[in-house]
Amino acid sequence: MSAIIIAILVFATASSGAIFKPGDWYQSLRRPPWTPPNWAFPVVWSILFISIGVSGWLVWEAAGMGVAMALWLLQLVFNAAWSWLFFGQRRMDLAFIDVCALFVTIVAYIAFASQVSQLAALLFVPYAVWVATAATLNRAVWRLNPETVPG
Numbered sequence: 001m002s003a004i005i006i007a008i009l010v011f012a013t014a015s016s017g018a019i020f021k022p023g024d025w026y027q028s029l030r031r032p033p034w035t036p037p038n039w040a041f042p043v044v045w046s047i048l049f050i051s052i053g054v055s056g057w058l059v060w061e062a063a064g065m066g067v068a069m070a071l072w073l074l075q076l077v078f079n080a081a082w083s084w085l086f087f088g089q090r091r092m093d094l095a096f097i098d099v100c101a102l103f104v105t106i107v108a109y110i111a112f113a114s115q116v117s118q119l120a121a122l123l124f125v126p127y128a129v130w131v132a133t134a135a136t137l138n139r140a141v142w143r144l145n146p147e148t149v150p151g
Contacts, residue, residue, distance in 0.1 A: 003057050006053055006056045006057050006060065007053055009056075009073070009076055010049050010052055010053040010056070010076070011049075012076075012080070013049070013052075013076045013079050013080045014045065014049045015080075016079070016080035016081075016082075016083040016084060017045060017083045019083070019084075019088075020083040020084050020086075020087040020088040021087060022038070022087055023087065025087075025090060026087065029141055029144070029145045029148065030141070030144040030145055031137075031140070031141055031144065032137070032140045032141070032144065035137060035141075036133075036137075044130060047126075048126065048127050048130060051123040051124070051126065051127060052072075052075075052076075052123075052124070052127060054120075054123055055072070055113065055117075055119075055120040055121075055123040055124055056069070056072045056120075058113075058116075058117045058119055058120035058123075059072060059113050059116050059117055059120045062116045062117050062120075063116040066112075066116075067112045068109060068112035068113045068115070068116055068120075071105055071108050071109040071112060071113075072109055072113075074105050075102060075105040075106055075109060078098055078099075078101050078102035078105055079102055081098050082095055082098050082099050082102065082134075085098055086138065090148065091149065091150070092138060092141060092142035092145070092148065092149050093142060093149050095138055096135065096138045096139055096142060099131060099134055099135040099138050100135055102131055102135075103128065103131050103132055103135055106124055106127055106128045106131055107128060109121075109124060110124045110125065110128065
């Protein structure tokens with residue numbers, strides 16, 4: 001897998017956030033006072049997606065397709081699915097399950113990537129922190145707006 005393929009995969013994942021935007025629905029939701037400002041999300045995600053790409057490339061170059069790279073690919077799927085679930089489908093419950101799976105996958109990736117490249121693993125630490133924050137925010141918004149979840 002070349003750096004170009006990795007960049008395309010990361011760009012495709014990031015595009016999910018561009019396609020499924022917060023919009024008026026999200027603005028109408030009750031949110032906790034510690035919610036990051038709207039401008040912070042694209043800034044943080046831009047930096048994180050660069051780190052995600054570089055980390056994946058480092059692991060690929062060092063070890064090729066193995067457990068770490070499979071986890072790297074899986075986290076892209078969970079990452080892309082979250083925007084679709086939360087903003088596209090307005091399913092905060094399913095999005096919460098997804099973001100928890102994303103966090104577990106990130107932590108597993110860090111563990112396996114560290115055996116191949118310490119730098120690749122370290123590049124995912126801020127991502128893990130941000131996703132843990134996102135999971136907490138997802139749950140808080142869901143708790144504050146229970147009427148918006150079907151069922």
